[in-house]
Amino acid sequence: MTYREPLIEQFMTLQPQTIEAKDNLENARKLMTRFGIRHLPVVDNGIVIGILSEREVNLANGIESMDLKQILVIDVCSERPYIVHPETPLRDAVGVMAQKHFGSAIVMENAKLVGIFTTVDACRALHDLLQEATEGRNREQLRSLHLFFRDRQPRRASK
Numbered sequence: 711m712t713y714r715e716p717l718i719e720q721f722m723t724l725q726p727q728t729i730e731a732k733d734n735l736e737n738a739r740k741l742m743t744r745f746g747i748r749h750l751p752v753v754d755n756g757i758v759i760g761i762l763s764e765r766e767v768n769l770a771n772g773i774e775s776m777d778l779k780q781i782l783v784i785d786v787c788s789e790r791p792y793i794v795h796p797e798t799p800l801r802d803a804v805g806v807m808a809q810k811h812f813g814s815a816i817v818m819e820n821a822k823l824v825g826i827f828t829t830v831d832a833c834r835a836l837h838d839l840l841q842e843a844t845e846g847r848n849r850e851q852l853r854s855l856h857l858f859f860r861d862r863q864p865r866r867a868s869k
Contacts, residue, residue: 718803719796721835722817722825728753729762729783736778739767749814749828752787758823760784761791763813791816796824801858804832 727745729738731754738750742764752760766786770776792815794803803815807829817825839855 716800716835716839717796718794718798718800718815718817718827719825721800721831721838722796722827723831724825726751726823726826728758728823730754731759731782731784731787733783734779735767735770735781735783735786738762738783739771739778742767748830749826750783751791751816751823751826752783753823754784757821758791758793758816758818760787760789761814761816762787765813793818794827795819800835803827804835807832 729750731752748764750762751758752762762783770781792812794815796817796819814828
């Protein structure tokens with residue numbers, strides 16, 4: 711049996727909720743609350759132009775003089791989201807997300823939004839991969855995960 715590298719498409723959230731760039735933050739907050747999500751791809755005429763996170767909404771909400779109904783999504787979203795293809799290896803995507811402290815990756819195929827991969831999806835992926843490995847289906851996979859995380863641990867200075 712050969713090891714197959716896990717891909718983003720196996721763990722991404724399909725057909726994510728989106729929000730229009732010209733919509734307001736109050737509607738974004740309501741959408742996030744209703745669906746229990748923390749990231750919304752921002753679209754303009756069906757084209758992904760950014761990502762809005764719960765953090766940006768909360769920051770704007772924390773400013774007393776700000777009314778979320780008066781602030782447009784486009785004014786606070788990140789306009790350079792991390793974009794991956796569904797066949798991007800999981801290892802590559804989570805490596806970039808960890809290194810750059812990204813909370814999500816937008817998954818695009820043929821210039822079309824097909825999914826989103828968040829830190830919650832990454833936790834699910836880790837759980838599933840560890841579960842498979844510990845159930846004996848793929849001991850080599852567990853070893854690979856162990857080596858992957860071991861190699862990323864900060865080295866202690868020797869005395």
